[in-house]
Amino acid sequence: MPKNCNFIEKLREVGLRPTKQRVEMCEVLYNREKTFHFTINDLVKLLSEKMNQKISLATVYNTVHAFEKKGYLKEISIDSHKSYFDTNTSAHHHFFDEDTHELIDCDESDIDKINIRKKITGKKINSVEVLVRVASDNQTQK
């Protein structure tokens, strides 16, 4: 597994010890074509499938938060009841499919630049994020 070395290197760069669990988690999160959106629950499932040994729930939380603090992951607020995370940490917008609860990244080109006219004195803008909620076209209103 030469890819592991990569992750070990990367983890070191941001000052995180490349422990078994962290490297394993990197593999699940970043060894994929597209960016990955998940809840803690999704991740726990994937990890326990992939790993030979079991991983503690607390470790998954700790590690996800360590990654978030170091800029490896970004938290997305969609549903007040679950935390979604995104392996794409750059500023970008999302589609949220209300039928499947799937989160889809927008490319830079999908949404025109947002122009904020309002200024709040003494406050600076940290981020501007758009969430487009979509649902099946022929769905009966629930």
Place this chain on the structure above:
Amino acid sequence: MPKNCNFIEKLREVGLRPTKQRVEMCEVLYNREKTFHFTINDLVKLLSEKMNQKISLATVYNTVHAFEKKGYLKEISIDSHKSYFDTNTSAHHHFFDEDTHELIDCDESDIDKINIRKKITGKKINSVEVLVRVASDNQTQK
């Protein structure tokens, strides 16, 4: 209290029984100049201050959800750990003050119309919402 009658009327219109608790809640939520943003916790506090009798936590949840289903309230997702609700149910955008955890409505004119170029086949757009996160300008990075 002639205003009560108004709320009783309005509750009936959407098919909700105008019970003591619901009318009381309407007063707290809608007898104000500006739109009101709150968490369930905020609301429970306000209600228990205002009311002579105590109100059950479960009732607050039930009633808020009843109001939401009937279009009296709108849920806003900002923080994955708390549900925020908004008495302004029209489509509009928000500023979120990360220092004070306060939510501020945007006027129509504050943000230019958002142009979504991306189409997802078989899906229709339900809503487009912008969240602008702001924080103190001279704050040391946490």
Place this chain on the structure above:
DNA sequence: TCAACAGTTTAGAATTATTATAATGTAGTT
């Protein structure tokens, strides 16, 4: 007006997501 019923409220238990704790284990350094 009042009985009856359906919808409401209530307290408390249950559930779910998350965080804290404290003991044990392990990566990195010597």
Place this chain on the structure above:
DNA sequence: AACTACATTATAATAATTCTAAACTGTTGA
């Protein structure tokens, strides 16, 4: 190999929310 600081773990604790079942109350219609 041994030391030390940081990680991991199982479990307990906490927080937000929902469920349950019994008691209560608007509304309807006799």
